Amino acid sequence: MVEEILRVEGISKSFGAIKALSDVSLILHKGELLAIIGDNGAGKSTLLKIIAGVYSPDSGKIFLEKKEVKFKSPMDARKAGIEMVFQDFMLCPDLNVTQNVFLGREIVSGEFLNYKLMKKILKEKLKDLKFDIPSIEKKVRFLSGGQQQMVAILRTLMFDPKVLLLDEPTANLSAGASEQVMNFVKQLIKTKMIGGIYVAHDLNAIIRYSDRILVMRSGRIIAEKMPEETNPVELVRLMRL
Amino acid sequence: MARNTFYSRLLTTIKEKYASIDELKSLTGFIGILILAAVVTPQFYLPQNITMLLGQVSVIAIAALGEAFVILSGSIDLSVGSIIGLANVVAAILIAQYNFSPYMALFSVMTIGGIIGLTNGIFVTKLRIPSFVVTLGTLTVVRGIAYIISGGLNIPVYNEEFLRLNEVLYGVPIIFWIYLIALVILTLFFEKTRLGLYVRATGSNELAVRNLGVDNSGVKNLAFVFSGVCSAIAGYVLGVRLGAGYPHSGLGYELDVIAAVVVGGVALTGGTGSLIATAIGAFIMTSILNIMVLAGIGGFMQYVVRGIILLVAALAMRRAGVFVK
Amino acid sequence: MNSKGGGTISITMGIVLCLLICTMIIFAYSFFIVKPAERVDYTVMQNTIYVNPNSGEAYITFTVQNTGTVDFVIKAIVLDKERIDLPVEGMLGTTIVKVGQRAALRVPLPHTYEPGTVVNLFLITDPPLLEAQKFIVAPTPVEVIG
Structure with missing residues (x-):
């Protein structure tokens, strides 16, 4: 059996009178891409944001590699090895690729930024990942949507993450770019033995790329399906039941 | 055919490079103005006029350095003109009436400026009021304080050490040397430190920056x-x-300062631009004023011309896609 | 890898601390190192000489605002080159002017002046004006009491 990398136990979260999550538990294994589906308001985004340290849960525990972790901020989660990719890329269009990739974790010598070293590390990483970016000194605003999302993913990979959270990573991309991004992510998760959680609306893509599917409704996980034994019709029925 | 695509590709590359280097657009404008000066008012290039111009540009250019930081971070600071007035009055009072050394007086007004700036910042970041409104408020309050502590009267300063700062050193006014020192320090900070990078990153995409911790x-x-x-x-x-x-x-002065920053090519939406570009912007605005004076264009007309230049600069940036986010 | 995580001390707290230290330095400097300059400075306002051509009576009225940093006493007034030491008999008002305050004076003059002319008024104070400011001279019009 493959080792677990992330375990979530009994997470609940309310926003005022609205109960966003009630008693949610899940296990994520190394090298696994877990998909979470559900209608709008089912709680998938909230769950992802709790794991990423954006919100703190009202109750429940998170274990990373079997050790309990508590995140006060996204920075804590990033330090622990949990990285998130957003649908709107979350890049700074006016900074270049290198600056974006290292944003929040720049390499400094003394008080000054060491761009030389950052570029060197980035180039090695690109070679290692067989990653294709036109120029690492180009401002991100001059890149295409697919290239921008690749930069955002690249940013999460710079410091060898343990868990990758993907919040609708292809929602703003063309079909071709989506395929490129998802193939890359899938291959990466397998080769680096990272755990991945993937939230999306495109059920065909989910069946195609994920290893396991969790269905959420009204803040609870109500079903677990294997992609090879389900189809979009069944998934929609589960989501809307 | 092949030739055609080669040239169009070359043109695209040049265009992209041109748009990606923040200083180029304003530098082009400044060179244009220098050529205009050579044709219309050659006396622009007299050494004494250049020295005077450097003295004139110093005040606006120094304030524009700070304003550039605020605009790059995605806000705006309208209170600069009032802080200039208050610092002017307080420095004069400290030197003339409290026997402060000119350098201690400089240190004191810098501290006061910092406190006012922090107040602006806290209203914007903690109380979530748009910077335009906050600094419009401090603009009025700070000007009022300047009137109150001076009693509305002018305060002459007879301190020789202070007045000596108005002299010229190696052909350049000492106050312009002060500006150059500030420019070098702040450029180093802006281009080379992580906080400097975060200023631009925050102006470019604040939410992303926050999500990254x-x-x-x-x-x-x-x-x-x-x-x-x-x-x-x-x-x-x-x-x-x-x-x-x-x-x-x-x-x-806030309008001159903001105009210098914008003409320098710093986008009002934040994120793009540099301090060197701002310096060029300050030179453009001051040179135009100087050329108009030399050419005998009246004071009222100068307002119109300066406004038009600001509009042209904004248009040029829109074409370059700087305003489009 | 030298990659600091940040968050050891927040930027805002750092700024507050820095400004506090600067403020303390300034206060320490102003309390222990420098003393306010003793500088006499004033503005003369509403200065007019009134003459009565019939009786030959003449007097000057003016207001002084102390814009310096010390109180001063008006020891004498000088009209063109003629010095009149104060106080004189028949004078109205006070010769002591406190910092920031105004004093109005009415001083009878020993002889009359030609109406329509202008006489230069200069004050001699204790402590005296600085060398650099010796020329605070107020041109004073001569008018007929109507």
């Missing part, structure tokens, strides 16, 4: 503090030029 509120506060401190230095330098503290000095 960067203290975006702190970065914005820092930008406002820089603006306050720079405006205070500008007010002090203005005092050196005037040899006195005038409570109404710096009135309306």
Whole structure:
């Protein structure tokens, strides 16, 4: 059996009178891409944001590699090895690729930024990942949507993450770019033995790329399906039941 | 056919390079103005005129350094003109009436400028009021304080050490040397430190920066503090030029300062631009004023021309896609 | 790898601390190192000489605002080159002017002046004006009491 990398136990979260999550538990294994589906308001985004340290849960525990972790901020989660990719890329269009990739974790010598070293590390990483970016000194605003999302993913990979959270990573991309991004992510998760959680609306893509599917409704996980034994019709029925 | 695509590709590359280097557009404009000056008013290039121009540009350019930080971080600071006035008055009072050394007086007004800047910042980041409104408020309050502590009267300064700062050193006014020192230090900070990078990153995409765990509120506060401190230095330098503290000095300077920043190619939406570009912007605005004076164009017309230049600069940037986010 | 995580001390707290230290330095400097300059400075306002051509009576009225940093006493007034030491008999008002305050004076003059002319008024104070400011001279019009 493959080792677990992330375990979530009994997470609940309310926003005022609205109960966003009630008693949610899940296990994520190394090298696994877990998909979470559900209608709008089912709680998938909230769950992802709790794991990423954006919100703190009202109750429940998170274990990373079997050790309990508590995140006060996204920075804590990033330090622990949990990285998130957003649908709107979350890049700074006016900074270049290198600056974006290292944003929040720049390499400094003394008080000054060491761009030389950052570029060197980035180039090695690109070679290692067989990653294709036109120029690492180009401002991100001059890149295409697919290239921008690749930069955002690249940013999460710079410091060898343990868990990758993907919040609708292809929602703003063309079909071709989506395929490129998802193939890359899938291959990466397998080769680096990272755990991945993937939230999306495109059920065909989910069946195609994920290893396991969790269905959420009204803040609870109500079903677990294997992609090879389900189809979009069944998934929609589960989501809307 | 092949030739065609080669040229069009080359053109695209040049266009992209041109758009990606922040200083190029404003530098082109400045060179245009220098050529215009050579044709219309050759006396522009007389050494004494250049020296005077450097003195004139100092006040606006120093304040524009701080304003550039605020605009790059995605906010705006309208209180610079009032901080210039207050610093001018306070420096004069400290030197003339409290026997402060000119350097201690500079340190004091810089601190006061920093405190006002921090106040602006906290209203924007903690109380979530748009910077335009906050600094419009401090613009009025700070000007009022300048009138109150001076009693509305002018304060002449007879301190020789202070007045000596108005002299020329190696052909360049000492106050312009002060500006150059500030420019070098702040450019180093802006281009080479992580906080400097975060200023631009915050202006470019604040939400992303926050999600990555960067203290975006702190970065914005820092930008406002820089603006306050720079405006205070500008007010002090203005005092050196005037040899006195005038409570109404710096009135309306915020517009000249913001114009210098924008003409320099810093986008009002934040994120793009540099301090060198801002310096060029300050030179453009001051040179045009100087050329108009030399060409005998009246004071009222100058307002119109300066406004038109600002509009043209904004249009040029829109074409380059700087405003489009 | 030298990659600091940040968040050891927030930027805003750092700024506050820095400004506090600067403020303390300034206060310490102003309390222990420098003393306010003793500088006499004033503005003369509403200065007019009134003459009565019939009786030959003449007097000057003016207001002084102390814009310096010390109180001063008006020891004498000088009209063109003629010095009149104060106080004189028949004078109205006080010769002591406190910092920031105004004092109005009415001083009878020993002889009359030609109406329509202008006489230069200069004050001699204790402590005296600085060398650099010796020329605070107020041109004073001569008018007929109507």
